[in-house]
Amino acid sequence: DAKTTQPPSMDCAEGRAANLPCNHSTISGNEYVYWYRQIHSQGPQYIIHGLKNNETNEMASLIITEDRKSSTLILPHATLRDTAVYYCIVRSIRKVDGGSQGNLIFGKGTKLSVKP
């Protein structure tokens, strides 16, 4: 699985867009980019995932560069409750025996602090 590189920390003003970068220069063709976040000591929470097209859901947008070597998670209007560690994970959606999907490999993530 491709490795990812994220800045260890970022600050963002409340109400502004938070743009969290992730480098995954060794990503292969069948690997997706996933984002999860972990609010202090709670269980991680799925945000979004994508392959090569930009994706948007109710939580965030994911912008993947054309060469797929990097991506950016965008929280359009950050709130104090978005303060968390954000993990960028690159992994193939592969089915192991019986159809189950594999585990996640977490790096150190980016600690996003949203300030009033």
Place this chain on the structure above:
Amino acid sequence: DSGVTQTPKHLITATGQRVTLRCSPRSGDLSVYWYQQSLDQGLQFLIQYYNGEERAKGNILERFSAQQFPDLHSELNLSSLELGDSALYFCASSLGLAGAISSYNEQFFGPGTRLTVL
């Protein structure tokens, strides 16, 4: 609330002891995953079960074992505990059904069990 429940929330025990952590997945989810989060190692995958059978193993110590029961709840057993086993232990579940290769069933994480070994 993710729908995944874990008990107990906190556990304090002594070195050398054995403990059991319990996880109930979301209704309908067939896959259960166990992760360990310590200050120095971060979030690490331990083991995965799918519909009662072990499917993948990560950095799980031989002193640790797990199982998934017919009602799909899972237990993680930790024995001969050491100080370094102190950590947050998370359980996650996902639908885990076979389907289109591009479909992704997100993992839903429980609130975790905080284990302190003294």
